[in-house]
Amino acid sequence: MKILIKNGRLVDPATGRDEPGDVAIAAGRVVALGAVNPDFHPNRTIDASGLVVAPGLVDLAARLREPGHEHEGMLESEMAAAVAGGVTSLVCPPDTDPPLDEPGLVEMLKFRARNLNQAHLYPLGTLTRGLAGEVLTEMAELTEAGCVGFSQAEAPIADTLVLQRALQYASTFGYTVWLRPQDAHLGKGVAASGALATRLGLSGVPVVAETIALHTIFELMRVTGARVHLCRLSSAAGVDLVRRAKAEGLPVTCDVSVNHLHLIDMDIGYFNAAMRLTPPLRQQRDRDAIRAGLADGTIDALVSDHTPVDEDAKNLPFAEAEPGATGLELLLSLALKWGEDSGAGLAKALATVTCAPVKVLGDALGSLQSSAGRLVEGGMADLCLFDPAARWTVEPRAFRSQGKHSPFAGFELPGRVRTTLVAGHVAYEDK
Amino acid sequence: MLQQRNPQLNSHGELIHLLSIEGLPRAVIHHILDTAGTFLSVNDREVKKVPLLRGKSVFNLFFENSTRTRTTFEIAAKRLSADVINLDIARSSAAKGESLLDTIANLSAMHADMFVVRHSESGAPYLIAKHCAPHVHVVNAGDGRHAHPTQALLDMYTIRHYKQDFTKLTVAIVGDIVHSRVARSDIHALTTLGVPEIRAVGPKTLVPGDLKEMGVRVCHDMAEGIRGADVIIMLRLQNERMSGAMLPSAGEFFKNYGLTPEKLALAKPDAIVMHPGPINRGVEIDSAVADGTQSVILPQVTFGIAVRMAVMSTIAGNNA
Amino acid sequence: MTVNQLDAESLYTALLAGVKPLVKPNTALVGVWSGGAWLAERLQRDLGLAGEHGVISSALHRDDFSQRGMSNADPTKLPFEVDGRAILLIDDVLYTGRTTRAVINELFDFGRPASVTLAVLVDRGGRELPIEAAFTAARIALAPDDRLRLARDDAGRFSFDIKESD
Numbered sequence: 013m014k015i016l017i018k019n020g021r022l023v024d025p026a027t028g029r030d031e032p033g034d035v036a037i038a039a040g041r042v043v044a045l046g047a048v049n050p051d052f053h054p055n056r057t058i059d060a061s062g063l064v065v066a067p068g069l070v071d072l073a074a075r076l077r078e079p080g081h082e083h084e085g086m087l088e089s090e091m092a093a094a095v096a097g098g099v100t101s102l103v104c105p106p107d108t109d110p111p112l113d114e115p116g117l118v119e120m121l122k123f124r125a126r127n128l129n130q131a132h133l134y135p136l137g138t139l140t141r142g143l144a145g146e147v148l149t150e151m152a153e154l155t156e157a158g159c160v161g162f163s164q165a166e167a168p169i170a171d172t173l174v175l176q177r178a179l180q181y182a183s184t185f186g187y188t189v190w191l192r193p194q195d196a197h198l199g200k201g202v203a204a205s206g207a208l209a210t211r212l213g214l215s216g217v218p219v220v221a222e223t224i225a226l227h228t229i230f231e232l233m234r235v236t237g238a239r240v241h242l243c244r245l246s247s248a249a250g251v252d253l254v255r256r257a258k259a260e261g262l263p264v265t266c267d268v269s270v271n272h273l274h275l276i277d278m279d280i281g282y283f284n285a286a287m288r289l290t291p292p293l294r295q296q297r298d299r300d301a302i303r304a305g306l307a308d309g310t311i312d313a314l315v316s317d318h319t320p321v322d323e324d325a326k327n328l329p330f331a332e333a334e335p336g337a338t339g340l341e342l343l344l345s346l347a348l349k350w351g352e353d354s355g356a357g358l359a360k361a362l363a364t365v366t367c368a369p370v371k372v373l374g375d376a377l378g379s380l381q382s383s384a385g386r387l388v389e390g391g392m393a394d395l396c397l398f399d400p401a402a403r404w405t406v407e408p409r410a411f412r413s414q415g416k417h418s419p420f421a422g423f424e425l426p427g428r429v430r431t432t433l434v435a436g437h438v439a440y441e442d443k
Numbered sequence: 444m445l446q447q448r449n450p451q452l453n454s455h456g457e458l459i460h461l462l463s464i465e466g467l468p469r470a471v472i473h474h475i476l477d478t479a480g481t482f483l484s485v486n487d488r489e490v491k492k493v494p495l496l497r498g499k500s501v502f503n504l505f506f507e508n509s510t511r512t513r514t515t516f517e518i519a520a521k522r523l524s525a526d527v528i529n530l531d532i533a534r535s536s537a538a539k540g541e542s543l544l545d546t547i548a549n550l551s552a553m554h555a556d557m558f559v560v561r562h563s564e565s566g567a568p569y570l571i572a573k574h575c576a577p578h579v580h581v582v583n584a585g586d587g588r589h590a591h592p593t594q595a596l597l598d599m600y601t602i603r604h605y606k607q608d609f610t611k612l613t614v615a616i617v618g619d620i621v622h623s624r625v626a627r628s629d630i631h632a633l634t635t636l637g638v639p640e641i642r643a644v645g646p647k648t649l650v651p652g653d654l655k656e657m658g659v660r661v662c663h664d665m666a667e668g669i670r671g672a673d674v675i676i677m678l679r680l681q682n683e684r685m686s687g688a689m690l691p692s693a694g695e696f697f698k699n700y701g702l703t704p705e706k707l708a709l710a711k712p713d714a715i716v717m718h719p720g721p722i723n724r725g726v727e728i729d730s731a732v733a734d735g736t737q738s739v740i741l742p743q744v745t746f747g748i749a750v751r752m753a754v755m756s757t758i759a760g761n762n763a
Numbered sequence: 764m765t766v767n768q769l770d771a772e773s774l775y776t777a778l779l780a781g782v783k784p785l786v787k788p789n790t791a792l793v794g795v796w797s798g799g800a801w802l803a804e805r806l807q808r809d810l811g812l813a814g815e816h817g818v819i820s821s822a823l824h825r826d827d828f829s830q831r832g833m834s835n836a837d838p839t840k841l842p843f844e845v846d847g848r849a850i851l852l853i854d855d856v857l858y859t860g861r862t863t864r865a866v867i868n869e870l871f872d873f874g875r876p877a878s879v880t881l882a883v884l885v886d887r888g889g890r891e892l893p894i895e896a897a898f899t900a901a902r903i904a905l906a907p908d909d910r911l912r913l914a915r916d917d918a919g920r921f922s923f924d925i926k927e928s929d
Contacts, residue, residue: 207656211465213565213588213624281447283566327544327574329564331587457832481838485823490872493823495833760832 013055013437014038016048020060020397024067024387025363035065037393040436045389056438060397063430066362068100068131068394070369070385072267073243074318074340076133077414078124079117080109085320085414087121090340091130093318093413095440097341098396098429101132101384103373105190106143107165113138113149115157122158130439132380132394134373136163136190139178145169148178151187160376161241163190166290170196172228179238188376192243193225193250194291202331204246204292208277214331217292219247226253233262241372242266244317246291248301255310265372266310268302269317270339270346275299275419285326285333286419306364307356312372314350314364316343320415338415342406344398345425352426358400393436402428450572457761460572460581461754463590464631472635476600478753479746485522486749495756496525499556503529504546505584506562511720512584515744516559519751525557543567544574551576557759558582565589565624577763582754588624594719595628597750599636601743602674605715609636615668615710616659617644617700618678618727621651625719626678634658644668645700648689665700672710677702677718677727693726703729707737715739766903771913771921774884774900778802779809781898782851782882786810789877791848793817795866796836798855798913801921802884806853817841819852821865845874855913857883860894887911 017035022045024030036044036052044052074094077085094102104121106112112121118135125133137159141147144167151162162182168191169175182189198221203209205216226242230253233240245251245268257264271289276299280287287293305311319336326333339346343365351361370377370385377384383391406420432440449466453459458471485493501520503513513529520527532546541549550558557580560568565587572581585591599609606612614633620626620643633641634657643650643659655661662668669675680696690696702716716728716738724730732738792812794803800818807816820836850870854863867879882898887905905911908928915921 205653207653210621210651210653211627211657213586213590213627282450283569285570324542327542327570329543329562329567329570329587331564331566478833481820481822484838484840485872488872489874493872494868495823495828756828757833760828 014053015433015436016052016054016057017060017065017395017397018057020063020065022046022065022387023359023362025359026367026386028359029387030359035387035395037433037436040393042387042389042391042393045387058397058431062399062401063397064358064400065387066396066398067366067385067387068396068432068434069098069343069365071099071102071316071318071340071343071365072313072369072372073269073315074099074102074104075107075320075336076104077320078108078121084322087124087128089412089414090318090320091125091128093338093340093411094131095432095434096412096429097316098344098398098432099131099316099340100394100396100432100434100439101134103134103136103160105165106136106138106163107167111138111143112136112154112159113141113143115150115153118154118157118159129434129437131434134158134160134377136161138162139164139182139189140169140174143167145171145174148181151182152185155187160373161188161190163243164192166192168192168194168196168199168225172232175228176232176236179232179236179240183236183238186239186375188239188241188374190241190243191229192291193222193229193245195221195224198224202288202292203280204277204294206277206295208280212280212283219249219294222247222250222291223253226250230257230262230264233264239263244269244272244291244315245302245305245311246272246294246298248298251301251305251310255305258310265312267313267315267372268306268311269315270343271317271337271419272299272302273306273314273350274346279419280330283330284419285328285330286337286417286421288326288330288333288335289337289419290335303350303354306350307354307360313369314343314347315369316340318413320413321417323416326417336415338408338411338413338418340413341411342418342420342425344396344429345404345427346420348400348427349425393433395433396429397431398427398429400427402426404428450569453761453763458758459761459763460568461592461758462568462572462581462583464592464595464628464635465590467635469635472596472599472632475596475750475753475757476603478757479596479600479749482522482749482752483746485752486745491522492524493522494524496520496523496759499525499759500554501525501527501557501559501755502550502555503527504532504550504558504560505530506532506560506567507585509561509585512561515747516582516584516751519748519755522748523752523756525755543570547571547575551579555579557755559584561585563587580758582758585624588622588627590628591624591719592628593747593751593754594625595632596754597743597747598629598676598717598719599632600746600750601715601717601739604742604746605739606673609633609638612638612673613640613642613671614638614674614676615642615644615672616676616678617665617668617702619649619680620645620654620678621649622681623678627657629676630657630659642668642672646690665706666709669706669709673714675702675707675710675714675716677716679719679721679723680727693723697726701725701727701729702732704731704735707732717743720744766905766909766911766925766927769885769901769903769923771884771923775802775805775921777900778882778884778898779806781900782806783810785851785880785882785897786812787849789847789849790851791817791843792851792853793819793841793870795852795854795862796820798884799853801913801915802855803853805919815842817843819866819869821862821869824865824868826861826865839869841873845870845876847875847877850876850879852879852881854881854883855885856911857881857886857894857896857899858889860890860892863894864892884913885911
C-alpha cells in the first residue's frame with residue numbers, strides 16, 4: 013500500500029531535522045522524505061497539517077501481561093494501547109507467567125505479536141531460570157528466539173556469587189543484562205523512606221536499597237566486563253552514582269519511568285493506590301535530579317513502565333495493593349510535558365523515547381538498528397503523527413489498555429497522537 | 444498534583460468520618476473534648492443511656508483482634524442507644540478470600556449506619572470511607588501503624604482534665620514509636636493543640652531520626668527525655684520487635700527505657716503517667732509506677748468511653 | 764401585646780409573682796439552658812429558696828439530632844436528688860413544646876420526680892405537642908421563622924433578643 017503524508021512538520025531527533033515536508037511510504041518502507049516525487053501515486057493520502065511527523069516511539073519497558081496475567085491485560089488490548097500512544101516498538105520484561113525463560117515461550121509471544129500487526133515486540137529473557145536467582149538460562153537459545161537482553165525484572169538476585177557469574181556469562185557473548193538496582197532485603201517496603209512514609213505509617217524503602225545495589229552492580233561490572241542497562245532509577249544518589257560510573261567509562265546505560273519523572277511521594281495523598289509503584293515515588297530532590305539527569309544524558313531513555321493492574325488489585329489498602337501503573341498511552345504526552353516544563357524542547361523530549369532507547373538496544377535490534385527510532389529513507393515506516401498543540405485530560409476509563417486507572421487521572425497533558433503507522437500500514441487513527 | 448479534599452470533612456467543614464487526627468482543625472478537637480465532658484456526666488447517672496443514635500446500626504469491623512477496644516466502642520454505642528453488631532472478620536469472610544470492598548458492600552446492604560474499623564494495614568479506613576454509601580460514617584479504631592484517632596482524643600481529654608493548658612506542657616512519648624499508630628495520632632493532636640515540647644524517647648531502631656519531621660524532639664537517652672516532663676505516655680512493646688532484629692530482649696529494653704520510680708522522679712513532681720494499654724508490667728513500666736499515685740491509666744479507660752460517645756454522636760449528626 | 768412592647772425586666776417581676784404560689788416544700792427549681800437557667804438563678808435568690816437551682820439541657824434528647832447534629836448546650840447539672848421532688852421547670856420562651864418534651868425526658872434519666880410543673884416568661888403559641896405552662900407572664904404571636912430569646916447583660920439585666928424573618 014502506498015501512502016503519502018503531506019504538509020507535516022518532520023521532526024527527527026537523531027539527525028536534528030525539524031522542518032516541513034512530506035513522506036512517501038511504499039511496501040512498508042519510507043521511500044521519500046521531505047520532498048516527494050510528483051509521480052508517486054499513493055493509494056492513500058494523509059493530511060498532516062498542524063501535526064508533527066516523528067519516528068514511532070520506542071518504549072523500553074511495557075508489560076503486556078501475556079502469558080499468564082490475562083485478567084490484567086491481553087496482547088490485543090495492550091498492543092492497541094501501544095499504537096494509540098504512538099509506540100511502534102516495545103521491549104517487554106520477562107516476568108510473565110510462566111516467565112520468559114524458554115525459547116518456545118518467546119517464539120510464541122513474538123508470533124502472536126507479529127500476527128496482530130501492531131507494534132514490534134522485543135522481549136527480554138530471564139537471566140535465571142524461573143527468575144529464581146539460582147540457575148542461568150540458555151541465553152544463546154533465547155537470543156536466537158528473539159530476546160534483546162536478559163533481566164531479573166522485579167526479583168533482584170540476592171546471592172552475589174550468582175549475580176557475578178550471570179554477568180560473567182552474559183559478557184562472554186556480549187549480551188546486555190537489564191537490572192533493577194534494588195537490594196533484595198532493604199527494598200521490601202511499600203513507600204519511599206521519608207517524612208511521608210513515616211507520617212502515613214507505611215514501611216519504607218530507603219535510598220540505600222538503590223545505592224547499595226548500584227555499588228554492587230558496578231563492582232561486578234568492573235570485574236566481569238558485562239554491559240548493563242539499569243532499569244527505573246528513583247533517587248538523586250542513584251543518578252549521581254550512574255553519572256560517575258559513566259565518567260569512569262563503564263558500559264552502563266539507564267532509564268527512568270514517566271512516573272518518577274513527574275510524581276513524588278506526596279502525591280500518594282490519602283493512600284491513593286494508583287500511586288503504589290516499584291520503585292516507590294521519592295521526594296522532590298530526587299525528582300529534580302532525575303529531570304536533570306534526563307536533560308544531561310546521564311539517564312539515557314524515558315520509559316512508560318506500563319504495568320496494567322486489575323481493578324480489584326488496586327482497590328485494597330495501600331500496602332496490599334499491587335504496584336504498577338498503565339502508561340503506554342501517556343508516554344508521548346508525558347515526554348512532551350517534560351520538554352515543556354524543563355525548557356528542553358520538543359525534539360529533545362522526543363529523543364528520549366525514539367533514538368535514545370534505540371541506542372540502548374544497540375546491536376540487539378539487528379538490521380533494524382539503522383532505522384528504528386529515526387526518520388530515514390529506506391528505513392522501516394514506523395511513524396507517529398501527533399498534534400503538539402492539542403491538550404487533553406487523562407480519563408482512565410477511556411484507556412484502550414485493560415488497566416483502567418492511572419496516577420495521572422485528571423491531569424491535563426500536551427500532545428495527542430492522531431495516526432500511528434507500523435511497517436507502513438495504519439495501525440491507529442484518532443477518530 | 445491535583446488537590447484532594449480531606450475525606451473526613453463534608454463540604455461545610457463538618458466531621459463525617461473520623462479517620463485520623465491529621466487535618467482536624469483545633470476547633471473540631473476541642474468540640475469533641477467538650478462533648479465528651481457531657482457524656483462523662485451521663486455515665487454517672489442512674490440511666491446511662493441517651494437516645495441520640497437510636498435506630499442506628501453500628502457495625503464493629505475488627506480485621507485485627509482487640510477485645511478491649513471493641514468492647515469500649517460497643518459500650519459507647521449502646522449508651523447512645525445504637526444497635527451494635529460485632530463482626531470478627533479475621534475468622535470469617537476475609538479468611539474465605541472475600542475482598543475488603545465486597546465485605547463492605549455486603550454489610551451496607553444490611554443497612555449499616557456506621558462502621559468502626561480496625562485493620563492491620565495503614566490506610567484501610569480511607570478505602571472504606573471512599574467506597575461506602577454516602578450516609579454511612581466510618582470511625583477508625585486503628586489502622587496499621589498510621590492512626591488511632593479515638594485513643595489520641597481520649598489521651599488529650601486526659602491531659603486537659605489533669606493539666607488544663609496545653610500550651611505550657613512538656614510531653615514525653617516513650618517506646619516503640621516508629622510502629623505505633625497511637626504515637627502518631629498523639630503527636631498530631633499535641634501539635635494541633637499547641638503543646639510546645641514533644642519528645643520521642645527510645646532506641647534508634649524504634650525512634651529513628653526522621654521522626655523529627657513530625658515536629659518532635661528525638662531523644663535516645665531516657666533520662667534526658669523524661670527530665671521535667673509534665674506528661675509521660677508509655678507505649679506497649681510488642682514481641683515482634685525482638686524477632687525483627689530491632690531489640691535484643693524485653694529485659695534490656697526495660698533496663699534502658701522502662702519507667703521505674705527512679706526515672707519518674709526526674710519528671711515534674713506532679714507529672715502524670717499514661718499508657719494506651721494493655722500494659723506489659725516489667726517491660727515498659729514498673730508495677731509500682733503503673734499502680735502509683737501519678738498513674739492515670741485507669742481514668743483513661745473511663746474517659747475513653749465518653750470520648751467515643753462524643754465521636755460517634757458528632758459524626759452521626761453531620762450529613763455527607 | 765406586640766413583640767416590641769416586651770420588657771424582659773417587668774415580665775420577670777410578673778413571673779416572680781406568678782411562680783410564688785406554685786412553690787411547695789419539696790419544690791426544686793430547674794432552668795432550661797440558657798435563658799431558663801438565668802431566670803431560675805434569679806428566682807432561686809428572690810424566692811429565698813434553700814440549696815441551688817438546677818440547669819437542664821435538651822441536647823441529648825432533641826428530636827432534630829439527625830438534621831442539626833449535636834448542639835452546643837452546657838451539660839445538665841442537677842445538684843439534688845430528683846426522686847420525690849416537685850420539679851418547677853423554668854424556660855424563657857414556650858413555642859412548639861419540643862424542647863420541654865426533650866427536657867422532661869432528660870429529667871427522667873435522673874430519677875422519678877413527684878411532679879413536673881412549667882413556668883415561662885413568654886408563650887408565643889404554635890404548639891406542636893400537648894404541653895402547657897402553669898404560669899405565663901406574657902402571650903404574643905410571632906411568624907414561624909421569627910426568633911425570640913432571652914438575653915442577659917454583664918450587669919445581669921434581662922432583655923429580649925429578637926430576630927424577625929423578612
